[in-house]
Amino acid sequence: MLEALLSLIKVSAVRLAIFDLDNTLLAGDSDHQWGEYLCSRGLVDADAYRAKNDQFYADYLAGQLDVIAYQNFCQEVLGQTDKAVLDEWHTGFMRDCIEPMILAKGEALIAQHRAAGDLVMIITATNRFITGPIAQRLGVEHLIATECGMQDGQYTGQLVDVPSFQAGKITRLNTWLAEHQATLDGSYLYSDSYNDLPLLEQVTHAVAVDPDDTLREIAQQRGWKVLSLRD
Numbered sequence: 001m002l003e004a005l006l007s008l009i010k011v012s013a014v015r016l017a018i019f020d021l022d023n024t025l026l027a028g029d030s031d032h033q034w035g036e037y038l039c040s041r042g043l044v045d046a047d048a049y050r051a052k053n054d055q056f057y058a059d060y061l062a063g064q065l066d067v068i069a070y071q072n073f074c075q076e077v078l079g080q081t082d083k084a085v086l087d088e089w090h091t092g093f094m095r096d097c098i099e100p101m102i103l104a105k106g107e108a109l110i111a112q113h114r115a116a117g118d119l120v121m122i123i124t125a126t127n128r129f130i131t132g133p134i135a136q137r138l139g140v141e142h143l144i145a146t147e148c149g150m151q152d153g154q155y156t157g158q159l160v161d162v163p164s165f166q167a168g169k170i171t172r173l174n175t176w177l178a179e180h181q182a183t184l185d186g187s188y189l190y191s192d193s194y195n196d197l198p199l200l201e202q203v204t205h206a207v208a209v210d211p212d213d214t215l216r217e218i219a220q221q222r223g224w225k226v227l228s229l230r231d
Contacts, residue, residue: 016184017113018173018199019140020191021124021131024209025106027230030098030134031074031126032057037093044077061212063195067125067146067168071159075148078129079157086155090133098134105229110138113188123173123199125165129155144172169199194218 022029035053039046052073059065078086113120121142122135128145135143146163149156164172177183189196189203194215200206208219208226219226 014117014119014182015186016121016182016188016203017110017118018121018123018187018189018203019106019110020189020193020196020209021122021134022126023192024190024229025103025110025122025138026098026101026134027103028101029057029126030101030130033097033101034093034130035074037089037097038077041089041092043089060195063214065165065195067163067165068159071127071146071163075127075129075155075157075159077157078148078155081155083154086129090129094133094137098137102137103229105231107138109190109229110140118188119182121176123164123169125163125169125195142176144169144176166195167198169196170202173199173202191215200224 019025022031032053035049038044039050039053056065056070056073060070081089110120119142120140121144122131122138122140123144124131125146127148128143129148131143131145135141144164146159146165147161149158149160162168162171184203186205187203188205188207189200190207190209191200192209192211192215194212197215197218200208206219206222206224208215208224210228210230211219211226216226218224
């Protein structure tokens with residue numbers, strides 16, 4: 001009880017450094033890449049899956065993603081496959097796809113915030129099955145991700161809770177803040193995408209990281225910092 005209270009006090013007293021994941025800390029999109037991994041190894045019907053995966057990714061880039069339809073699509077394979085097998089697939093995915101996408105400057109920026117005493121968090125629209133091990137690899141304890149249904153130790157293939165996408169990131173973050181009695185005072189958010197504009201407008205320090213054209217223009221208009229973790 002005392003440990004939990006001390007932990008709560010510790011979290012509530014610190015400044016948050018919040019990072020988007022895909023195309024921010026990673027030089028690519030882990031969600032889309034997971035689909036490519038499944039296709040390239042013959043784990044799904046490659047032609048049909050790739051066509052849908054590519055269309056959803058194009059919708060995302062255009063700011064027109066139906067996140068519920070997308071999650072129903074990408075979580076379907078989770079509900080059809082034993083968790084032990086999925087974990088084995090994910091180990092290969094981490095090795096072959098994610099490790100080459102991890103940005104050294106991103107890791108350095110995380111370390112910089114930690115050294116300043118900030119609490120580092122990743123908030124991503126990509127589901128927890130994909131991103132949980134990535135956050136662990138980056139040493140980030142606090143992760144808000146789109147949640148996957150679980151029953152009897154297996155994935156159901158069904159979305160649960162509010163997807164952490166666009167305004168849904170605010171909903172999920174507000175829940176986290178309330179649970180930890182924390183605030184966004186002095187907070188940072190690093191993101192590449194104008195899909196994150198609703199949340200960027202909530203933090204103290206909005207930072208556009210290798211931004212898409214729309215976010216770059218908005219950042220320049222509003223005087224937000226623009227930086228690259230790839231140069």
